Amino acid sequence: MSTATAPPPLVEQTVARLRQDLLSNVHRPGDKLKVDHLRDVYGCSSSPLREALNRLTYEGLVVADERRGFRVAPMTVDDFSDITRLRLILDIQALEESIAVGEDEWEARAVAAFYRLQKVEERLPDGPTVLDGEWTQLHKAFHMTLLSATTSPRLLQTCSNLFDQAERYRRFSAAHRTQPRSKSGEHEAILEATIERNRAEATALLAGHITRTQQDIAALMPKLGL
Template sequence: MHGSEATDYTPTLVEQAFGRLRQDVLAGTHAAGAKLKLDELQNAYGFSSSPLREALSRLAQEGLVRADERRGFRVAAISAEDLADITRMRVMLDVPALREAIVHGDDAWEAAILAAYHRLEKAESRLGDGPVVLDDAWSELHRAFHLALIASCPSERQRAWSASLFDQAERYRRFSARFRTTGRRKSNEHRKIMEATLRRDADTACALLEEHILSTQRNVQSALNAAEA
């Protein structure tokens, strides 16, 4: 791609539809299990059926949407079993990816982690200590930090699957935020993971990351229990 083409780039209609739908599925605007009807989506978003159908197919590949047997689409359901499966896969993929990244990471990788942590910590400092609904800006910074940690893992598929699983877990994080009674201050956990990673202390960094992932599962499970009650 030539430089002029890069600067003139605008997202295609499919990418625009995908971005809007993905954001709303993650935020819970479309409830878990809800049917996504093309005519209603056309009215809500202003896109024609073709880019919307392609966007829904991409969301289905990411596990955020399910294609049902009658050729329709539904938002993926939320359940303790699904959360446990996502968590198990994240531990299987993310923890070894971090270990590999620590082996292969260079100075630029370290600098990117520091920058991502700094932006996330600044955003967290503005959240306060009361109950919060996670906003899109915080979520993007949180995602960027976690992906920066494993950016030097040599396996492109491992990084891509980790990103997809992070997004599937994000829907649960957003869900649990609605039932939380105390503020969300994770920056201390993130700082410890970052410091161990930059020390190249793989054993500590990987243990901290695994506990961080498992603590998300515990928090969301509490929210699921509260929702049922």
């Protein structure tokens, strides 16, 4: 008997492909997302595309307008400040609870997620760089694993959605960076404090990690006239 895993449903595939292209700025902020055009790009009918776009609207990556259809969500300093504000509340809460109730298996998954991310980061150059899809996937996996011992599925899902909304800004910041940033060092410090169950240090490090990108964006976007 074959043990091959069945491919995800068409809607799930379309959501994943669209999300990746939105995070990679293939579709740029403010661009119209015309269903007729997207059918050719993604090779599927209007129905799964509309469902995918509606899901991504819920995630905050797409904006829906009854008269104008769908558009890529804009990127602004104020928007990222709002995303950051919520992450500093919700991610911190999820991490605190994970530290309090997480068991050995959770710790092992966190260490493994960090190791996989570190191996990719070792291949990235310092300075301006385009963070690719593999890095994005492993970066999110690391952060979500740290938060995954929370007992609230809704809290974890909201953290996941906010993480994706912040990803476009992270990539934008990385592509324009002129000074190197040791993300691996930041992640390792957060991990060590977390598995040592040092709640105060772990949450302070995570807050600094989240805030640092906001500071970069707040300085960068006005310089570029955005």
